[in-house]
Amino acid sequence: MMFRIARSRAGGSITHYDLYKVDTKNGMTVLDALFQIQDRMDPSLSFRYSCRGAVCGSCSMLINKEPRLACRTQIADVKGNDMKLKPFPAITETPKGWNSDGEILIEPLPNMPILNDLVVDMTKFYDGLESMKLWNETEDGDTSRSQNPEERKKIERYVNCILCALCYGSCPINAVKEEYVGPAALAKTWRFHEDTRTVDPERFAKTATQPEGAPLCDLILNCVKACPKGVAPGGAIRKIKSL
Numbered sequence: 001m002m003f004r005i006a007r008s009r010a011g012g013s014i015t016h017y018d019l020y021k022v023d024t025k026n027g028m029t030v031l032d033a034l035f036q037i038q039d040r041m042d043p044s045l046s047f048r049y050s051c052r053g054a055v056c057g058s059c060s061m062l063i064n065k066e067p068r069l070a071c072r073t074q075i076a077d078v079k080g081n082d083m084k085l086k087p088f089p090a091i092t093e094t095p096k097g098w099n100s101d102g103e104i105l106i107e108p109l110p111n112m113p114i115l116n117d118l119v120v121d122m123t124k125f126y127d128g129l130e131s132m133k134l135w136n137e138t139e140d141g142d143t144s145r146s147q148n149p150e151e152r153k154k155i156e157r158y159v160n161c162i163l164c165a166l167c168y169g170s171c172p173i174n175a176v177k178e179e180y181v182g183p184a185a186l187a188k189t190w191r192f193h194e195d196t197r198t199v200d201p202e203r204f205a206k207t208a209t210q211p212e213g214a215p216l217c218d219l220i221l222n223c224v225k226a227c228p229k230g231v232a233p234g235g236a237i238r239k240i241k242s243l
């Protein structure tokens, strides 16, 4: 299988695409293919990974124009256009010469500056999360707060977020509005709003509805399709909008 991979050096934009022939076998993932390329053909290829098991959220990238985790995407399953994302330039503009039938196209996750090859600078994504002040205030003498299984169930899907930023990279609003905190930050803010242990839910309602938050979302819902953990941030954003 041929892999066409976006390359860049010292930050900035994609400078060119390199082609590699990968020996594939059953069950092989896109991340396995990148390891093979790095080990046998090109040690200069840069990409992020850690857990190799869809837990750490490090290996997010664009695979055949769809935002996916490389460690969770089997080569045999890569088709493209499965997610039916609402189009925006990063996922519609294809490189010259790409043969979508015989090649897998790998590019860095959109909406963030490129540091090197497939490694992007996630500062904006984390800044958005940090701006929401996602912690509970406690006071001296606070006792622990328990939660029953039904209450926990209400926040379960938001707790599953692995901060992979696939929602951020798939969002047409994040593509054009620097100030938008992004879908994951809003889903996590809603989780604190809904958590029965939260002392002041109103604080989270306020941050989620600030101008850089839910008001900027157009409910395009690419985030729901791209999220690998079923967090479906769009559902939380819809609830925030209704506040």
Ligand code: SF4
Pocket: 057, 160, 161, 162, 163, 164, 165, 166, 167, 168, 183, 184, 187, 226, 227, 228, 229, 230, 231, 232, 233
């Ligand atoms: S909401 Fe989903 S896509 Fe977004 S960071 Fe969390 S796990 Fe990743």
Ligand code: FES
Pocket: 048, 049, 050, 051, 052, 053, 054, 055, 056, 057, 058, 059, 060, 069, 070, 071, 072
């Ligand atoms: S390497 Fe951890 S999610 Fe892919």
